Amino acid sequence: MSSGLDYTKLFAKDIPGPSSRGEPDPPYNFTYGHGSPDLLPIEGFVDAAADVFRKDGRSLAVYHANGGGLGYLPLREFLVEKLAKHRGIQVTADEILITSGSQQGIIAVMDAFLEPGDTVVTEMFSYAGTLGNLRRHGAEVVGVPLDEEGMRTDLLEKTLTDLQSRGIKPKFIYTIPTLHNPTGRVMGMERRREMLELSRRFGVPIFEDECYADLVFEKEYEHAIRSLDNSNYVLHVGSFSKSLAPGVRLGYVVAPWEVMSQILPFKMDIGTSTMGQMIVAEFLENNFDSHMEHLKSGLERKRDTLIAALKEHFGPEVQPSEPRGGMFVWVRFPEGIDTRKALEAAKAEGVAYNPGPDWAVYADDDERNGMNYVRLCYALLTESETWEGIERMSRAFREAGLT
Numbered sequence: 001m002s003s004g005l006d007y008t009k010l011f012a013k014d015i016p017g018p019s020s021r022g023e024p025d026p027p028y029n030f031t032y033g034h035g036s037p038d039l040l041p042i043e044g045f046v047d048a049a050a051d052v053f054r055k056d057g058r059s060l061a062v063y064h065a066n067g068g069g070l071g072y073l074p075l076r077e078f079l080v081e082k083l084a085k086h087r088g089i090q091v092t093a094d095e096i097l098i099t100s101g102s103q104q105g106i107i108a109v110m111d112a113f114l115e116p117g118d119t120v121v122t123e124m125f126s127y128a129g130t131l132g133n134l135r136r137h138g139a140e141v142v143g144v145p146l147d148e149e150g151m152r153t154d155l156l157e158k159t160l161t162d163l164q165s166r167g168i169k170p171k172f173i174y175t176i177p178t179l180h181n182p183t184g185r186v187m188g189m190e191r192r193r194e195m196l197e198l199s200r201r202f203g204v205p206i207f208e209d210e211c212y213a214d215l216v217f218e219k220e221y222e223h224a225i226r227s228l229d230n231s232n233y234v235l236h237v238g239s240f241s242k243s244l245a246p247g248v249r250l251g252y253v254v255a256p257w258e259v260m261s262q263i264l265p266f267k268m269d270i271g272t273s274t275m276g277q278m279i280v281a282e283f284l285e286n287n288f289d290s291h292m293e294h295l296k297s298g299l300e301r302k303r304d305t306l307i308a309a310l311k312e313h314f315g316p317e318v319q320p321s322e323p324r325g326g327m328f329v330w331v332r333f334p335e336g337i338d339t340r341k342a343l344e345a346a347k348a349e350g351v352a353y354n355p356g357p358d359w360a361v362y363a364d365d366d367e368r369n370g371m372n373y374v375r376l377c378y379a380l381l382t383e384s385e386t387w388e389g390i391e392r393m394s395r396a397f398r399e400a401g402l403t
């Protein structure tokens with residue numbers, strides 16, 4: 001014990017609890033939304049970095065080089081084209097803010113909108129990073145059940161009507177319509193239209209998180225909700241973490257200026273790394289389509305491997321989802337099984353996975369927390385590691401008496 005300062009008396013009140021130092025990741029790690037080391041375009045990054053530094057490197061000497069506070073202009077111009085071509089979204093570069101990962105954009109939107117006690121509506125299972133930050137902002141989170149097409153709009157309508165009758169107007173509807181995390185589901189166009197109609201009817205904006213939207217394995221697929229709205233009902237966030245790599249730490253917010261101008265003051269880091277934006281812009285300009293084709297076919301193989309391994313080692317009682325893309329399989333175990341009970345045995349086998357309640361809005365409610373589900377990420381491991389990891393996981397589930 002040191003005889004120095006007692007910092008616990010100096011920290012601000014009501015800050016989050018301390019982080020643990022963490023343990024090294026286990027060898028068979030199915031958690032997080034990590035990318036695939038074997039599918040990274042390393043040589044492309046190297047060439048892009050060399051080219052762009054020779055061309056534009058000296059602009060790194062100034063803050064906000066080439067583009068101001070919204071981010072590096074060539075990257076925003078690339079996004080204008082990409083969003084139009086792949087997501088059906090028509091915007092100008094001035095409606096795009098580059099952020100340090102989409103997480104920073106999500107938090108900046110929350111900072112601009114939320115006060116303690118405000119209500120936010122979302123899918124009943126959602127991205128833990130968003131749920132955690134909503135709670136930190138003091139928001140009341142209301143979860144709407146999903147089916148095979150994502151959030152059920154009939155139940156969303158019911159939820160909004162119930163809230164209205166109690167005098168509550170949610171600040172926004174946060175949704176992950178394309179390759180929803182954790183379930184991997186994709187919302188059909190009709191349902192996207194219905195959600196937008198509800199947003200207009202109740203005067204509640206949609207906050208659309210399309211972090212995984214580049215990873216649908218088909219060539220043509222559903223456009224963003226934002227593509228259906230040319231007024232200002234939909235705020236949109238996207239990321240390069242899944243299409244390139246999480247270590248790139250680049251994401252973006254698409255919003256009309258009246259909203260963007262209130263989000264921008266909460267991006268208090270004097271700009272996202274221009275160096276990273278330069279390399280990514282240079283790489284993507286010539287390589288986006290070919291890289292995505294390569295990445296998606298690699299991920300598709302990995303998805304098939306994980307599903308095959310689950311069927312082989314867990315047998316027919318366990319039902320893995322068959323996602324149309326992305327990096328997660330949402331696995332259903334028989335009713336009544338609590339998948340959290342095998343976490344320790346799995347750890348001893350060198351395996352990590354996320355039980356359903358990690359993603360649940362109502363995590364403490366055993367009727368609604370998805371305790372008989374697990375989410376497995378198939379991107380990180382090689383195919384042989386996946387086979388080995390799932391065999392070990394099935395052993396852990398047997399040892400814990402779950403199968």
Ligand SMILES: Cc1ncc(COP(=O)(O)O)c(C=O)c1O
Binds near residue numbers: 250
């Ligand atoms: C739905 C969703 N949104 C946002 C993020 C944050 O990603 P990043 O900050 O790396 O863009 C994640 C990360 O896994 C996610 O799953």
